[in-house]
Amino acid sequence: MKVLIAGATGLIGSHLLRQSLQNPYIAQVVSLARKPMQISHTKLQEIIFNFDNSHDYDTLPVVDAAFCCLGTTIKKAGSRKAFRKVDYDYPLALAKAMRDKGTAHFLVVTALGSDAGSMVFYSRVKGELEEALIGLQFPSLSIFQPSLLLGERKEKRFGEDFAKWLIPLVTPLLVGSLRKYRAIHGADVAKAMLKIARQPASGVCRYPSDEIQEIADHFRI
Numbered sequence: 001m002k003v004l005i006a007g008a009t010g011l012i013g014s015h016l017l018r019q020s021l022q023n024p025y026i027a028q029v030v031s032l033a034r035k036p037m038q039i040s041h042t043k044l045q046e047i048i049f050n051f052d053n054s055h056d057y058d059t060l061p062v063v064d065a066a067f068c069c070l071g072t073t074i075k076k077a078g079s080r081k082a083f084r085k086v087d088y089d090y091p092l093a094l095a096k097a098m099r100d101k102g103t104a105h106f107l108v109v110t111a112l113g114s115d116a117g118s119m120v121f122y123s124r125v126k127g128e129l130e131e132a133l134i135g136l137q138f139p140s141l142s143i144f145q146p147s148l149l150l151g152e153r154k155e156k157r158f159g160e161d162f163a164k165w166l167i168p169l170v171t172p173l174l175v176g177s178l179r180k181y182r183a184i185h186g187a188d189v190a191k192a193m194l195k196i197a198r199q200p201a202s203g204v205c206r207y208p209s210d211e212i213q214e215i216a217d218h219f220r221i
Contacts, residue, residue: 007069
């Protein structure tokens with residue numbers, strides 16, 4: 001397979017890049033980056049990419065599957081408008097370009113609780129993105145909805161750090177229908193995405209956090 005990764009410097013994307021380079025079923029990995037990542041690998045093709053430049057989308061290669069792990073926070077983005085650009089405009093523009101290139105499978109990370117009708121801005125933007133992507137009618141669209149993400153980030157997020165402190169206390173209580181609210185490691189989300197990329201289902205498939213964890217737990221190269 002030849003795959004493309006957008007957001008390879010983030011928590012999930014960085015794991016996805018490393019795992020893809022190690023996976024014998026992946027022949028080539030195209031990574032879109034705003035600046036060089038200082039990574040050298042025979043499988044890796046790095047493209048310096050400006051998501052605000054429409055001409056850059058025209059140069060995207062044809063791939064079997066495209067992974068979108070783009071995302072930020074309102075605090076880091078600086079405003080709701082800037083957040084929406086990164087979490088909605090960029091993924092949608094990328095998806096449109098990949099569809100036009102003939103990519104059959106688009107895999108995207110949104111969030112647990114994504115809902116276009118939500119009163120919560122973050123959840124609403126994620127839900128609106130999902131609906132817009134469905135409208136593109138990919139032969140296969142895989143939507144991953146993780147709960148609280150675990151793993152080392154480049155930037156500190158106070159809310160997540162506080163939540164991680166509570167995880168050992170609340171996890172035993174999250175059983176049955178509440179399992180989807182358990183925290184999940186970014187590396188496990190990447191594992192699940194890779195497995196689904198190899199075995200895509202037709203149409204739209206949503207994977208809530210508990211299903212992502214189950215897929216990752218049974219992951220085999």
